[in-house]
Amino acid sequence: MFSKLKKHPKLKWSLIILTGIAALFFLFFGSIYFGVFGKLPGENELQSLKQNKATQILASHGELLGKFYVFDRQPISYNQLPSYLVQALIATEDARFYEHKGIDSRSLLRVFFKSILMQDESSGGGSTITLQLAKNIYGRKDFGALGIVVNKVQEAIIAKRLEDVYSKKEIIQLYFNTVPFSDNTYGIESASLKFFNKHTSDLSLTEAATLVGMLKASHYFNPRIFPERSRLRRDVVLMQMAKYGYLSKEEALAAKMKPLQLDYKNYSPNKGLAPYFREQVRKYVSKILDTLKNKEGRRYNIYRDGLIVRTTLNYKMQQMAEKAMVEHMKNLQEQHEASYGNNAPWEKDKKLLKDVIKSSEKYKRLKREGLSEAEILQIFQEKHPTELFEYDGIKTRNVSTADSLAHYLKFLNAGLLALEPETGAVQAWVGGIDFRYFKYDHVSQSKRQVGSTFKPFVYTAALESGMDPCTYFSAEEVTYDKGWTPSNASSEELDPDMNYSLKYALSHSLNTIAVKVLMETGIGNVIEEARKMGIDSDLPEVPSIALGTASLSVKEMAKAYTTFLNQGHYSEPFYVTRIEDGNGNVLAEFHPEISKTKAFSDDTRQMMINMMEATVNEGTATRLRTTYGLKNDLAGKTGTTQDNKDGWFVGLLPDLVCVTWVGSDDYRIGFRNTRIGQGANSALPIFAGLLQKMNKDADFNKVTHARFKPLPERLQKMMDCEPEKRDNFLERLFGGKKDKNPSEKKKKKGFFQRLFGKKDKGKN
Structure with a gap:
């Protein structure tokens, strides 16, 4: 033989070259197999294969609020897959699926030689269902020029191991639970719900063929965007099923005649119930999970480990709160815009608009890239189709970025937090008017001046210091240090020769008297009392603090007001009760945190509730009775800040604290006048709308029918005084x-x- 090779040198060199190529191939293959390009999963890992699963967020009675996920997968069993769905997949993607062991050797060699020798990245072909499954589970990495070959060989090795570990049915099940569909949807169940609003088991033949058809190119064959293109691809799938004997030719032709009909549902994480609350839960739970490890010593992942997070949120109350907010804010927004007319600052104030542009992230990014101010402003004037929020639906308009910023500048925003006072359990949480366009949470993140809702802290401190509830003060204006002279907001002319009781002054929110009560009690004593009630933020030691010049959050205010309903103890707002793994094993459990020290005496507490009941029955919040017809036992306090920047209302039922705030995100824009901006008009109606809805639902009878305990006779005598005297x-x-x-x-x-x-x- 060797003598023959000597006589034929061309043959000799051909054999040498082929042997060298084969050696290089096996060396290359071996390097991949033994992990030079990254460790490959062994059979043990594959046997315990876990797909990424979404973490579920549950309301207080187990209702699904939402999910946290990288890929929104909802795994289902093989028995939930219709037979024609499986057949459509095999006929289209891998006709010899039941004959091979995960790889098609001929196709793999073709891919290798075409990719290496011909540098043809579109060589494609030969990708079996098992190979695709390997790619779906482990993804692909960038290995440079050899990337496509390395990835395909790795997938082939994993596919072979998958076939050794799992049955064909299990591989089909795993494939359908991991495969990506259009619109960033993963898994057949999520795709079925999104495109046809039905479970996989209920899919028709044509619907199944449509979903399988989009697997070839999920965007290109997206039935929402390209319905005709998707229909034609569906028909190819049907004919493939006929070709391989899963359908008769007549059945395939009959199915092709049916129109493509979608029932599309968008399950965006930014939509749905309680998005601000869910975001708060995500932040909180992520921190907790950083301290926990599973049996393998690995930290839990909120996006991948399929956890169950149980919360305190009342699903129905949250629905009612969001609806009440939208109903009121839509109307208030119309009043707000009409009040400015042609002088709206979001249209006319050029300095304000320029400041908003320059404070935007886009402006800062372009500035960092070296563009001049003139160049950036020119970019901000370029028009393009943009989705804009409106209460009557999202509108797409051809506007510039500057126009868009001005558009959002006009909107008022809102916050609402409802707590169970004895525990601090969050019942409803509304952080803004629409999470998709206004991410800033006005319950936990925003701090605004609280106006007259601070006055109950002043009066509580006064009673605790020994001030008689029948102490009288004149409503006349007084000038304090630095020339500050507070006045009353009421348009009603107060008699300068009349003195008013504490109860009247608080219920009618008389500013002049609130400051006098503060000064007589002592600013330090009032601040100390506020601290005892749970206020942690900075409180300025100035007389104007009596009128709520301190900036506090809705969450902090709600906590402080729980003291009036919880025997003088404040309750920390809490919202997660338990974190479980996917099997229901408890990973962490949480309980109410109640202050150990009472902030004030029972006598003070009962007198303060009585005073705030007067606010509802005869003071600044009487529209709860007159306009909204509420008959519940109610106490409360309205609040309006300087220049009508913020409107507040705190509503108290015996078993519920509810704080609402309304104002502009940009503090430079306030309400045009007090008639619109006062807390009784801007913030109170959200609470009123919520309570109206709760009153109509028997599930809330325990809350809505609760009654305040009457004042003991001894306290009635102490407070039995005329509201005013000369x-x-x-x-x-x-x-x-x-x-x-x-x-x-x-x-x-x-x-x-x-x-x-x-x-x-x-x-x-």
Whole structure:
């Protein structure tokens, strides 16, 4: 033989070259097999193969609120797959599926030689269902010029191992649970629900063929975007089924005649019930999971491990709260825009608009890239189709980025938090008007001046310091240090010769008296009382704190108000009760956190509730009775901040605390006037709408029918005083008593002004 090779040198070199190529191939294959390009899963790992599963977020009674996932997979069993779905897959993707052991050797060699020798990345072909499954599970990595070959060989090795571990039925099941479909959907069950709004087991023949058809190129054959293209691909699948004997030719032709009909449902994580709450849960649970490890010593992953997170949220109350918010905010937005008319700052204030542009992330990014301000502003003026939020539906308009920023600048936003006062369990959480377009959470992230909702802290401190509830104060204006002179917001002219009780002053939200009560009680004592009630944020030591110049969150305010309904103890808001693995094993459990020290006495607590009941029955929140017809036992407090920037309302039932806030995201834009911006008009109606809905549902009878305990006779006598009384004649004639606070300068009318209505010189 060797003598023959000597006589034929061409043959000799051909054999050498072929032997060298074969050696290189086996060396290359061996390097992949033994993990030079990355460790490959062994049979043990494949036997315990776990697909990424979505973590479920459940409401208090087990209702599904939403899911956290990388790929929204909802695994199903083989028995839930219709036979024609399986047949469509095999006929289209791998006709010899039941004959091979995961790889088609001929096709694999073809791919190798075409990819290496001809550099043809489109060599394709030969990709069996098992090979595709290997790719679906482990993905592909970038290995440079040899990437496509390395990945395909790795997939071939994994496919062979999969065939050794799993039966053909199990491989089909795994494939359908992992394969990607159009619109970022993974797994047949999720795709079936998204495109046809039905479970996989209920798919028709043509629907099954449509879903299998899009596997060739999920975007190109997306039936939502390209219905005709998808229909033609569906028909190819049907004819393939006829070709391999799964359908008769007549059945295939009959199916081809049917139109393509979708029932498309979008299950975006940004949509659905309680998106702000779910985002808060995600942040909280992710931190908890960083401290936990499974049996293998690996940290749990909220997106992959199929956990179950149980929360306190009341599903029905959340639905009602969101609906009440949208109903009111849509109407309030119309009032807000109409009040500005042609002078809207989001249209006319060029400086404001430029500031908004320059503070945007896009502007900062372009600035970092080296563009000049003029160039950036030019880009911001370029128009393009853009989806814009409106209450009557999302609109697509041809607008510039600057136009879009101005559009969102006009919207008012809102926050609502409802707590069970004894435990702090969150019942409803609305962080804004639409999570898709307004990500900022106005329950936990935003801090705004709280206005008159701070006044109950002042009056609580006063009662605790020993002030008699029948103490009377004049509503006259007083000037304090630095020339600050608070006035009352009410349009009603108050009699300067009239003094008012604490109950009247709080229920009618008289600013002048709130500051006088603060100064007599002591600013330090009021701040200390607020701390005892659970306020952690900075509180300025200034007289204006009585009017709510401190900036606090909705969450913090709700916590503080639980003290009035929980025997003087504040309850930390909590919302996750338990984290479980996919098998129901408890990984972490959480319980209410109640302050150990009482913030005030029972007497103070009951008197304060009585005063806040008066706010609803005869004070600034009477529209709860008159406009909304609510008959529940209610207490509450309205709040409006300076220049009508923020509207607040705190509603109290014996077993519920509900705080609502409304205002503009941009603090430079306030309500045009107090009529629209006052808390009774801007924030109170959201609470009212929620309670109206709860009153109609018997499931909430325990909350809506609850009654405040009547004041004990002893406290009734203490508070049994006229809401207002006049100064005696001498006090009115000569200017009253000496000022209690040396920093105050009362604007009292002098003797001649009282008699003749003339201005007293020196009394300005």
